[in-house]
Amino acid sequence: MPNVVVLDYGSGNLRSAERAVARTGADVTVTSDLALAAEADGLVVPGVGAYAACMAGIDEIQAGPMIAARVAAGRPVLGICVGMQILFDSGVEHGVETKGLGLLPGVVSKLAARRIPHMGWNTVDVADGSVLLDGLAPDARFYFVHSYGASDLDVLKEAGAKVTTASHDEPFAAVVEHGALSAAQFHPEKSADAGYGLLRNWVAGL
Amino acid sequence: MVKGVNFVDLRDAGDPVELAAAYDAAGADELTFLDVTASSAGRGTMLDVVRRTAESVFIPLTVGGGVRSVDDVDVLLRAGADKVGVNTAAIARPELISEIAQRFGNQVLVLSLDVRRAAGQPSGWEVTTHGGRRSAGLDAIEWARTVAALGAGEILLNSMDADGTKAGFDLDLIAAVRAVVDIPVIASGGAGKVSHFAPAVASGADAVLAASVFHFGDLTIGEVKESLREAGNPVR
Numbered sequence: 001m002p003n004v005v006v007l008d009y010g011s012g013n014l015r016s017a018e019r020a021v022a023r024t025g026a027d028v029t030v031t032s033d034l035a036l037a038a039e040a041d042g043l044v045v046p047g048v049g050a051y052a053a054c055m056a057g058i059d060e061i062q063a064g065p066m067i068a069a070r071v072a073a074g075r076p077v078l079g080i081c082v083g084m085q086i087l088f089d090s091g092v093e094h095g096v097e098t099k100g101l102g103l104l105p106g107v108v109s110k111l112a113a114r115r116i117p118h119m120g121w122n123t124v125d126v127a128d129g130s131v132l133l134d135g136l137a138p139d140a141r142f143y144f145v146h147s148y149g150a151s152d153l154d155v156l157k158e159a160g161a162k163v164t165t166a167s168h169d170e171p172f173a174a175v176v177e178h179g180a181l182s183a184a185q186f187h188p189e190k191s192a193d194a195g196y197g198l199l200r201n202w203v204a205g206l
Numbered sequence: 207m208v209k210g211v212n213f214v215d216l217r218d219a220g221d222p223v224e225l226a227a228a229y230d231a232a233g234a235d236e237l238t239f240l241d242v243t244a245s246s247a248g249r250g251t252m253l254d255v256v257r258r259t260a261e262s263v264f265i266p267l268t269v270g271g272g273v274r275s276v277d278d279v280d281v282l283l284r285a286g287a288d289k290v291g292v293n294t295a296a297i298a299r300p301e302l303i304s305e306i307a308q309r310f311g312n313q314v315l316v317l318s319l320d321v322r323r324a325a326g327q328p329s330g331w332e333v334t335t336h337g338g339r340r341s342a343g344l345d346a347i348e349w350a351r352t353v354a355a356l357g358a359g360e361i362l363l364n365s366m367d368a369d370g371t372k373a374g375f376d377l378d379l380i381a382a383v384r385a386v387v388d389i390p391v392i393a394s395g396g397a398g399k400v401s402h403f404a405p406a407v408a409s410g411a412d413a414v415l416a417a418s419v420f421h422f423g424d425l426t427i428g429e430v431k432e433s434l435r436e437a438g439n440p441v442r
């Protein structure tokens with residue numbers, strides 16, 4: 001069975017991610033140890049809360065270069081929620097722009113929607129050739145809870161990423177698959193069987 | 207569409223961890239634990255329940271009761287809660303809302319609002335504490351507006367007038383709160399029949415929550431979701 005590290009950089013509810021990945025049969029370790037994270041078959045980067053706070057947490061344990069090196073070497077990384085958002089060039093919250101890890105192109109900004117946060121179960125429009133959503137029902141629903149998102153879909157597609165979208169008044173990236181890098185704006189660990197399907201697909205590719 | 211299941215009294219409802227797993231299997235979209243006693247003796251029990259539940263369910267879990275500080279939130283999130291319910295402490299010290307939102311993001315904070323009709327308030331509704339037994343001396347609609355502005359991510363709107371009646375949700379209250387906030391509103395209190403849920407959504411609720419009707423087997427989650435679907439609502 002592949003081994004997976006859930007990166008602990010002081011963000012949110014790691015236990016849920018740990019349990020959900022373990023349900024796929026993978027060996028899961030929650031740690032801030034960069035050597036373990038670098039060597040794992042798969043690395044999960046969770047994230048809850050403010051963009052700037054998450055980036056500060058990543059910087060504090062100096063995880064940025066390790067994540068970038070993994071992606072460059074083709075070693076799988078899965079970002080979840082704000083853990084997805086910080087993979088982008090930058091994020092703008094409350095008018096303040098915070099530099100991200102720059103592994104995906106574009107800026108994460110506030111959703112142009114009537115009801116914020118976008119909170120609840122939503123469907124997605126699956127990208128052609130998506131590996132993560134392979135075999136899932138087209139009307140499967142995933143649990144979203146976020147106020148910000150990556151809405152510059154053309155830039156992502158031009159960079160060669162497979163972009164699965166969801167819509168909350170406007171479309172935004174729900175799942176991005178780009179080489180070794182995968183990312184989900186929703187919480188697969190909180191998305192019942194649909195989320196389990198995504199994680200199982202990801203672990204199967206490790 | 208999100209539907210929650212509320213655990214208001216852990217003692218009478220059976221083992222909460224087993225119930226949570228059963229509701230997850232039955233198709234509940236979220237789970238909410240509200241420990242209304244929130245005594246210091248109860249806190250440790252609550253944390254243990256949260257830990258064990260987070261290990262067995264894969265849907266969002268909100269935990270509330272006795273949350274008084276940012277550190278209390280941290281403890282609950284670390285035990286496995288996804289969202290934290292705050293009620294009385296925010297009435298006493300509204301800044302708590304912004305403190306929690308700044309540290310963990312506003313999506314973590316479910317502001318729980320216990321409301322009853324009161325002629326003395328401009329809107330006709332007042333905020334109550336102690337399970338609806340005491341007036342907080344606040345206009346409920348004005349307070350809803352305030353908590354949204356301070357950074358609450360969601361409002362759990364409980365009608366103390368409707369609570370326990372099984373006569374339906376307080377639709378006027380839902381509409382009045384909906385009119386002043388853009389954050390999601392969860393309607394609670396009064397569910398007794400399958401037909402009660404869709405009108406709450408039509409009045410502006412983003413989610414509907416029920417407790418006793420599920421605990422005591424009056425209704426199933428499946429039939430409630432089916433009725434919402436028939437009314438034209440998107441349902442998981």
